[in-house]
Amino acid sequence: MKTIRIKQAEKNEINWINVKYSEVGFVKSNYENEYIIIAKVENENAGLGRLVQIDNNNIELGGIYVFPNFRGFGVAEKIVQHLCEENSFGIATIWCLPFENLSNFYLKFGFQNSKHVKIPEKIAQKLKWCNSESKYDEKVMLLCKTSKM
Structure with missing residues (x-):
């Protein structure tokens, strides 16, 4: 079994991070209002994830991307678990916009359908x-969870 280690991204890694996100059509990161992590498998970069501060009451978990050579090792689980547990913003409501086929993955971390929760405007816009025609081939859904602070 390969060891997966999580580390907080450093400011000097932001250009590399944004190149990786651009490769898959994700929104670029802004180091100033995000908590960005890099997953490593045996000292090789294996994936990325981030928490983005939306406002004083909401954050978004996103940018979960596991590089192709590292899929199937549990890297995505380690990234999401770490981000949910190490919520350094101290904000209780976490929003997630996963591809529809990944909804069961996020449900096991406590995310739920957001039908009965007031959605922040910035999240609704995203x-x-x-889901606009030119962005992704797969439908994106909206989930949220209230973390214990």
């Missing part, structure tokens, strides 16, 4: 952007 959901609309993600």
Whole structure:
């Protein structure tokens, strides 16, 4: 079994991070209002994830991307688990916009359908952007969870 280690990204890694996100059509990161992590498998970069501060009450878990050579090792689980547990923003509501086929993956971390929760405008706009015809081949859905702070 390969060892997966999580480390917080350093500011000097932001250009590399944004190149990786651009490769898959994800929104670029901004180091100033995000907590970005890099997953490593045996000292090789294996994936990325981030928490983005939306406002004083909401954050978005996103940018979960496991590089092709490292899929199937549990890297995505380690990334999401770490981000949910190490919520350094101290904000209780976490939003997630996963591809629809990944909804069961996020449900096991406590995310739920957001039908009965007031959605922040910035999150609603991003959901609309993600599901516009020119962005992704797969439908994006909206989930949220309230973390214990």
